[in-house]
Amino acid sequence: MTDTRLAIIVLAAGQGTRMKSSTPKLLHEIAGVPLIGHVLATAGQLDAAYTVSVVRHERDRVVEVIHDHFPSSLVVDQDELPGTGRAVEQALTALPDDFDGDVLVVSGDVPLLDAATLADLVKGHRASGAKATLLSAEPDDATGYGRIVRTADGMLDRIVEQKDASDSELALREINAGVYVFGLAELRDQLAQVTTANAQGEKYLTDVIGLLRRAGSDVAAVPVSESWLVAGVNDRAQLSEAAAKLNALIVRGWQLNGVTVQDPATTWIDLKASLAPDVTLLPGTQIKGATSIASGAVVGPDTxxxxxxxxxxxxxKRTDATLSVIGPRASVGPFAFLRPNTVLDEDGKIGTFVETKNSHIGAGSKVPHLSYIGDTEVGIGSNVGAGTITANYDGVNKHRTQVGSHVRTGSHNVFVAPVRIGDGAYTGAGTVVRKDVPAGSLAINVAPQRNMAGWVESNRPGSDAATAARAAGPDGAGHEQAEQAVQSGE
Known part of the structure; x- marks a missing residue:
């Protein structure tokens, strides 16, 4: 049920210069979802009455993603005054006048924080009667984070940002995780008093904590169980660390649900993927997007x-496939490339060094070797010979090739679309098919072989080939003598 006394503010206005990217920081993905998407998904699980996202840098691109992942989120634009305090101050203006509950503030670049931790934070805040409660952590490296300063009796005193901290404060290990719960009235009152008198010239949200303490209000800092839960992403190194941690959690989850993952370190699975029990993933496998894999399938290695x-x-096996359907008991690879709209029905095969695109290969049909099959329909029980090419493009338009059922095509065929090969038809090796082949027919290109006697000696005199040919004689009977002649240079 909706928590009518809870509003969530998502801070999504930062530029993220340390990413050194033309893509806004919050739109970088881990597990197939943008950073801001992870945060919004977590926020959505709390069923707050209101969610407000504060944006600024690359505003339109960020808002588009916000609405994709959380259509009901309100959006507020941060003005020229920088700082998290100013962002929250402006977000509060989007809340209805009659709202008087609690405000949960989260950062759009903290993707691993789960809903259970946030729910416990809100619950603890309400039970304690504190005016503000925040999450803290003790990471191995506190660089870049605001430090938690406590009183002699262990109570939270204030938060000092990295650039404003003294040497002794920089030595503190406990850091502010940037996740807060405030009572709305107290938050509004104290934000009005926050200034930009600091090294960054920003209006810090953290200054509210100090103001509340000086006013005699209780403020609590609750350590998280694991510091990675609140790890922020500010550069590419932190992005990869967050991605690896999330992937490890995803892989373990599937293992506990009956999926065999031979090498978790080299197996990557996106959040939207779906795997049935008894699936086997071999090393070097990436399961991306909304891929679904049914029971008993084996995927990988290097797929x-x-x-x-x-x-x-x-x-x-050893396959790259996008937007494709691979039927039950079908076989694909190794070294196959399935482009979008490939459909391989049950018991079918797409084999070694085969590329397919916008094609439907029927039940039990096979394209075993070294072929390109584009814009093609293949019926059931057919075999497409090695080295077959569907010439589907005439320089202006794409055309389709239709191969019927129980067809046997020869090696090194070219089907010049549009063309149809009827049911039960055969085509000879090396055939270029430009016209439809009726059902049950054999299509061949009639071009008798012509042998030009003496051509090598006439056109390549003195070569090893000429020497071998002369020693072998006209019928090739002197093969051993020819080999000796070449070796001796005669």
Whole structure:
């Protein structure tokens, strides 16, 4: 049920210069979801009455993602006055006048913080009667974080930002995680008193804590169980660390649900993926987007699937596939490339060094070797010979090739679309098919072989080939003598 006394503010206005990227920091992804998407998903689980996102840098791009992940979020633009305090101050103006509950403030660049931790924070804040409660942590490296300064009896006294901290304060290990719960009235009153008199010239939200303490109010700092829960992402190194930690949690979750992951360190699974029990993932495998894999399927090694569907018992080996459907008991790879809109039905095969695109390969049909199959329909039980190419593009338009059921095509065929190969038809090796082949017919290109006697000696005199040919004689019977002649240079 909706918590009518809770509002959530998501801070999403920062530029993120340390990312050194043309992409806004909050739009960088881990596990297939933008950083801000993780935070909004967590916020959504708390069922707050209001969620307000504060934006500024690359405003339109960020807002688009916010609305994709949390359509009901209110959006507020931060003005020219910098700082988290100013961002929260402006967010409060979006709340209805009759709202008098608690305000939870979270950062858009802290993707691993879970809803249970936030729910406990809100619950503890309400039970304690404190005017403000925040999360703290003790990471191995506190660089960049505000330090928690406590009184002699262990109570929270104030928060000092890194650039304003003394040497003794910088030595403190406990840091501010940037997650707060405030009573609305107290927050409004104290924000009005916060100034920009600091090294950054910003209006700090953390100054509210000091003001509340000087006013005699109780303020609490609650340490999290694991510091990685509140780890922020400010650069590419921290992005990869957060991605690795989240992936480890995702992989372990699937293992506990019956999925075999042979090498968790080299296996990556996006949050939206779905895996059934008894799936096996081999090393070097990436399961990306909304990929779903049915029971008994084996994927990998060295395979990337993006938004794919894999049926029961299928085997997908050393393959790159996107927006493709692989049917039950089908076989794909090794070294196959499935481009979007490839559909391989049950018991079918897409084999070694085969590329497919916008094609449907029917049940039990096979494209085993060295082929390109684009814009093509293949019926059931057909075999497409090695080295086959569907020439689907005439320089202006794409055309389709239709291969019927129980067709056998020869090696090194070219099907010049649009063309249809009828059911039960055969095509000879090396055939270029430019016209439809009726059902049950054999299509061949008639070009008798012509042997030009003496051509090598006439056109390549003195070469090893010419020497071998002369020693072998016209019928090639002197093979051993030819080999000796070449070796002796005669």
């Amino acid at each position: 990337t699937l993006v938004d794919c569907e894999v049926g029961e018992g299928a085997v997908v």
